[in-house]
Amino acid sequence: MEHQQSKSFPISHVIGFVASLVLTFAAAGIALKTNLSFKVIMWIIGSLAVIQAGMQLFMFMHLREGEDGKTNLINMIYAVFMVIVIVVGSIWVLTSGHAAH
Amino acid sequence: MGIKWDEFFITGDPLILGSQIAILLTMIGAVAAITYLKKWKYLWTEWLTTVDHKKIGIMYIISAVLMFFRGGMDGLLMKAQTSQPEMEFLNSQHYNEIFTTHGVIMILFMAMPFLIGLMNVVIPLQIGARDVAFPQLNALSFWLFFSGAMLFNISFVIGGSPDAGWTSYFPLAGKEFSPGIGNNYYAVALQIAGIGTLMSGINFIVTILKMRTKGMTLMKMPMFSWTTFVTSILIVAAFPIFTVALALMTFDRLYGTHFFTVSGGGMDMLWANLFWLWGHPEVYIVALPAFGIFSEVIATFSRKSLFGYKSMVFSILGIALLSMVVWVHHFYTMGSGPAVNSFFSITTMAIAIPTGVKMFNWLFTMRKGRIKFTSAMLWALAFVPCFVIGGVTGVMLAMGAADYQYHNTLFLVAHFHYVLIPGVVFAVFAGLYYWWPKMFGFMLNEKIGKWHFWLFVIGFNVTFMPMFFLGLNGAVRRAYTYSAESGFEPLFLLSAIGSIILAAGFAVFCYNIYWSIRYADRNISSDPWDARTLEWSTASPVQFYNFAKLPEVKSLDPFWHMKKKNEGLTLHDSEIEEIHMPSNSWLPIYMGVIFGIAGFFLVFEWHIAAAVAAIGIFAGLIIRSFDYNEGFHVTKDEIHRIENAWRKTEGEVHDHVS
Numbered sequence: 067m068e069h070q071q072s073k074s075f076p077i078s079h080v081i082g083f084v085a086s087l088v089l090t091f092a093a094a095g096i097a098l099k100t101n102l103s104f105k106v107i108m109w110i111i112g113s114l115a116v117i118q119a120g121m122q123l124f125m126f127m128h129l130r131e132g133e134d135g136k137t138n139l140i141n142m143i144y145a146v147f148m149v150i151v152i153v154v155g156s157i158w159v160l161t162s163g164h165a166a167h
Numbered sequence: 168m169g170i171k172w173d174e175f176f177i178t179g180d181p182l183i184l185g186s187q188i189a190i191l192l193t194m195i196g197a198v199a200a201i202t203y204l205k206k207w208k209y210l211w212t213e214w215l216t217t218v219d220h221k222k223i224g225i226m227y228i229i230s231a232v233l234m235f236f237r238g239g240m241d242g243l244l245m246k247a248q249t250s251q252p253e254m255e256f257l258n259s260q261h262y263n264e265i266f267t268t269h270g271v272i273m274i275l276f277m278a279m280p281f282l283i284g285l286m287n288v289v290i291p292l293q294i295g296a297r298d299v300a301f302p303q304l305n306a307l308s309f310w311l312f313f314s315g316a317m318l319f320n321i322s323f324v325i326g327g328s329p330d331a332g333w334t335s336y337f338p339l340a341g342k343e344f345s346p347g348i349g350n351n352y353y354a355v356a357l358q359i360a361g362i363g364t365l366m367s368g369i370n371f372i373v374t375i376l377k378m379r380t381k382g383m384t385l386m387k388m389p390m391f392s393w394t395t396f397v398t399s400i401l402i403v404a405a406f407p408i409f410t411v412a413l414a415l416m417t418f419d420r421l422y423g424t425h426f427f428t429v430s431g432g433g434m435d436m437l438w439a440n441l442f443w444l445w446g447h448p449e450v451y452i453v454a455l456p457a458f459g460i461f462s463e464v465i466a467t468f469s470r471k472s473l474f475g476y477k478s479m480v481f482s483i484l485g486i487a488l489l490s491m492v493v494w495v496h497h498f499y500t501m502g503s504g505p506a507v508n509s510f511f512s513i514t515t516m517a518i519a520i521p522t523g524v525k526m527f528n529w530l531f532t533m534r535k536g537r538i539k540f541t542s543a544m545l546w547a548l549a550f551v552p553c554f555v556i557g558g559v560t561g562v563m564l565a566m567g568a569a570d571y572q573y574h575n576t577l578f579l580v581a582h583f584h585y586v587l588i589p590g591v592v593f594a595v596f597a598g599l600y601y602w603w604p605k606m607f608g609f610m611l612n613e614k615i616g617k618w619h620f621w622l623f624v625i626g627f628n629v630t631f632m633p634m635f636f637l638g639l640n641g642a643v644r645r646a647y648t649y650s651a652e653s654g655f656e657p658l659f660l661l662s663a664i665g666s667i668i669l670a671a672g673f674a675v676f677c678y679n680i681y682w683s684i685r686y687a688d689r690n691i692s693s694d695p696w697d698a699r700t701l702e703w704s705t706a707s708p709v710q711f712y713n714f715a716k717l718p719e720v721k722s723l724d725p726f727w728h729m730k731k732k733n734e735g736l737t738l739h740d741s742e743i744e745e746i747h748m749p750s751n752s753w754l755p756i757y758m759g760v761i762f763g764i765a766g767f768f769l770v771f772e773w774h775i776a777a778a779v780a781a782i783g784i785f786a787g788l789i790i791r792s793f794d795y796n797e798g799f800h801v802t803k804d805e806i807h808r809i810e811n812a813w814r815k816t817e818g819e820v821h822d823h824v825s
Contacts, residue, residue, distance in 0.1 A: 151491050152444060156440050162504035
């Protein structure tokens with residue numbers, strides 16, 4: 067077993083973790099504590115979710131250590147596919163026809 | 168904390184009282200027997216703390232057989248209750264609990280561990296590796312599954328079982344309509360087991376991508392390895408959705424949120440949507456490895472290479488991709504727009520195409536083969552027509568418009584039993600008969616195996632075929648009784664008789680295990696079936712390091728070609744090198760126990776106790792972080808001794824293809 071221990075403090079992980087918390091609480095605060103219209107709230111918290119997902123990709127998911135571009139590409143395509151299926155699919159299914167009412 | 172001790176143990180039902188006494192006696196008996204035989208140390212060092220993929224696999228399979236018994240008893244009770252109209256054997260509440268636990272246990276605690284158990288035993292051997300990529304994580308997967316399964320199982324004697332169906336749809340499963348703690352068991356126990364399954368998925372992806380032996384490219388992998396690989400990807404894709412859904416359910420039930428309650432601004436159909444976003448891929452998570460098992464068994468006993476290997480691979484990938492985009496077919500009647508229902512009708516029907524490709528490939532593999540009718544092969548043969556019935560009725564159900572007629576009837580219940588029993592249960596039986604000698608060094612009795620096969624297959628058809636017709640006549644699922652005027656009685660009675668034959672088949676299976684352990688011939692070849700893949704090129708039972716020398720692969724069916732060309736079958740002393748193996752660890756079982764305890768407290772909503780137990784979980788994580796155990800090396804002398812013991816045995820197959 068070879069060890070690849072980096073001695074430096076994992077600063078990007080800490081920043082990512084704190085930023086994730088901030089973004090999450092910001093979303094919760096906007097949803098619960100403001101009087102904005104439903105549509106505006108949905109757009110804001112949706113945008114915050116996308117920002118957080120993108121940030122986590124860079125902070126946690128070793129995207130910048132790209133020695134293996136092909137693997138990263140496959141993983142990204144896979145992730146985008148899953149997001150489209152789960153998020154877009156759910157919204158479509160739950161907001162069309164009688165299900166919307 | 169408001170503990171209601173009078174509600175702690177379920178009382179007042181003779182069936183449950185009997186179970187409580189039986190559980191107590193079994194536990195006392197087991198502890199007494201182990202103590203009397205002085206086996207505690209053996210049990211601890213050889214099994215409970217093991218990180219050996221083969222032993223973990225065997226523990227998965229033992230758990231699965233026990234859970235099969237439990238789920239089967241649930242099934243028999245339901246069949247007894249519906250055998251006559253207006254029967255008063257079970258009341259409606261008890262019946263609700265039983266069909267709920269039957270579904271959850273059979274899918275998550277029988278089918279899943281049975282298949283993951285076979286994967287554990289076989290995959291590293293098939294790809295020529297010495298263990299999985301993360302052996303200790305593998306043990307943790309097992310213990311978390313086991314912990315979740317046990318937590319779920321005690322629900323019927325302590326606190327009350329979940330009763331909202333295995334799908335636990337909201338609003339029924341919410342606090343408002345299910346105020347008891349039964350559904351907390353569902354939310355918490357499945358979460359714990361689900362963590363274990365997710366880790367298994369990751370483990371097998373890495374194992375298959377990174378640990379294949381020299382020369383084994385992806386397109387030279389045996390079919391069971393391929394299906395396991397794709398299944399693992401599906402696990403990683405789908406299980407997080409269930410994790411999230413269960414977490415939301417837990418918040419709704421325990422902490423008063425309203426993700427799934429309409430009156431609180433939530434959406435009950437979101438649960439159904441998330442559940443099936445996981446639940447449909449889950450169907451393929453259990454079906455794909457089963458397809459892999461059939462591929463191995465059919466190729467071996469037809470004595471031919473698998474027909475259409477590449478089309479098999481592409482059809483698995485196609486099934487996996489499509490399985491992610493069909494989930495709405497479970498709730499067409501929810502009333503989404505016509506565009507939604509049409510889209511999901513088409514994707515659902517499209518799944519029949521790659522599945523049909525696989526069917527024809529299996530048939531063409533058998534064509535002109537010299538078929539050996541072993542027990543394992545019989546299961547594969549019976550699978551073909553039975554599964555086609557399940558598949559064709561599936562295409563009927565796939566049509567959104569027609570589904571309004573079939574929805575929630577016994578037609579649907581018959582359909583998915585026709586898919587899951589041939590598709591999974593037949594497969595695990597085939598796999599068990601096939602790989603049993605590799606696991607234990609003796610074979611299951613073929614003659615008893617054929618009794619098992621015929622009773623089980625006949626019983627299965629007699630049980631579930633009538634349910635198609637009952638469903639078309641309007642009998643709904645999950646109804647605990649029906650009136651005499653409905654005219655359902657003859658078919659329900661026939662179905663109940665079938666279930667007894669089915670149970671007799673399972674009993675013969677258990678007897679076969681007992682008989683074979685006591686009397687089967689131990690002096691068998693390490694390759695008794697004259698098989699084709701690498702797991703048969705090493706000893707039976709497999710030595711703990713799997714291969715003294717890692718095999719080199721040049722083609723599909725590598726072991727077959729090794730035997731044919733007489734290459735790589737012998738081992739020279741000069742080829743033996745020290746082998747690095749992982750050490751046993753007490754942490755996985757500790758984590759299983761502590762997760763179980765924390766989960767139990769959470770089920771009863773004893774939050775402070777649960778928080779205290781959770782400290783134990785964090786302690787385990789911290790201890791693991793500072794664990795620098797690098798494993799140990801097996802010396803050349805020991806390898807020499809172990810290899811000589813099996814290679815010089817009489818009757819050993821070295822270089823023949825009969």
